Amino acid sequence: MGYSYIAPVTGVVTQASTAAAISIPVPGFGDIIKFEIFDETQFGLASADTDMLSAWWYKDMANGSAFVQNRQSGSAAASTTNMVTTGGFTLIDPTGNQLQSAKTGSGITNANPAVVTINSHGYSVGDVVRLYATTGMLQIAGLAFTITAVSTNTFTLGYLDASGFGAAATSVTAQKFNYIAAYYPRRKEITKISVASSAVITLSTTHNFTVGQLVRVYCPASFGMSQINGLLGTVTAISTTNNTITVNINSSSFSSFAFPTSAVAAVGVQMPFVEPVGEAATSPYQNLLDDATVNQSAYIMQLGSNVYGVASDVIRWIAWRGVVQS
């Protein structure tokens, strides 16, 4: 088999303060025949750690595999190269299955934050999972959540305060999203709305709203704060830590937001959500295309545990596009 390189594409990503899987959107149409990364932070360091220096993957290799070059302990120049079959590169096709295979667990705590127990789940911080087929806690069945902390057999839903729920769930099925959605901006489900002069809205999955965007809030009566249903608001502040947006809607006199009981949800309820409405209300976004409907679908290269570096590393990636000649 031969390869014909046509057009390399390159970029830089920075590992988070707690090292976790990295997803890199790669332009093109899946015609990636080689993908390689270089850890700019680790190159030239004479560390005792055998950290990754570079890694690469070819199209005909299995997902999860990689050639990995690691530093020889204590050397700034010498390295060793190994092949791994797990924790390497995984190319995700945006036209393929959006969800990974299902995993069944033993419950979700009714606590703040809620914690899900699924033995050996393998998920990472930042992953988005859909939870459904719960026994009890039907208020959240069918919703997607961003994972904010993990242990081997549990993961935390940091943006869900389930302390007001009547009982914990005693079983749950979870599926991780390979990718979230093709189009931006996107509606997001709500897990909390504060009663305040400027309402603070907590969203179940990581949002990408920006200050100045105009959004409409939908909150069915079964979630309490029905007065806010259908109102328009401009995003005045965001928090990436708490995954909230603050909107210029005065909810001081509104009823409190509260999830319905599991029994009510069993009959079927519409979930509350925030939806960007296709126009920006205030400068600097006014008359710009910030809220245009943009198809953001892309092939995504996921970097697993053997190739994603260590905390705060700067990693350069190069995707070689072209055709395979066989």
Added chain:
Amino acid sequence: MARHFRDIAKTVKKVIDGGTAPVRDAYFALGHTDLIGQLDNVQGFIQKWSYPNQQSTLDAEWGVIANARYLLSSIGSISPNASLLGANVYNIFHCGREAFCAIEQDGYSAQFIYRPPIYDGPLALNASVGYKFAEVPRITNDTWVFNLRCTLSS
């Protein structure tokens, strides 16, 4: 369906012809082809072929229920496993006239791009052809679009 926004499709008048039914002014409902079996069984559903004439129908059209004409596509929207029990939830977007549009950007012409194969290498194996243009789809009034979400009955 409440009439809060303008129809898109105009009335298809009744004709004297056995087996046809008139179709009133209607919105467009955009859904997935998985819904075909469900729509066929909805009481009052009129198949596209039962319209009095076919002149104003679209290729993607499947039929009409009340004032919603259903346009189906295999790339219609699905929220996978999003029901309580984990069934796929189908999003059917009902749109009124001018609810969304495509905005062409000023000062940017369309470009046709051709890269001859000689730049690929001495064997000239690969050429590239493409085009690019500046056009942005945008919702112009979100209240003129609503999403009917459903699962398939067993």
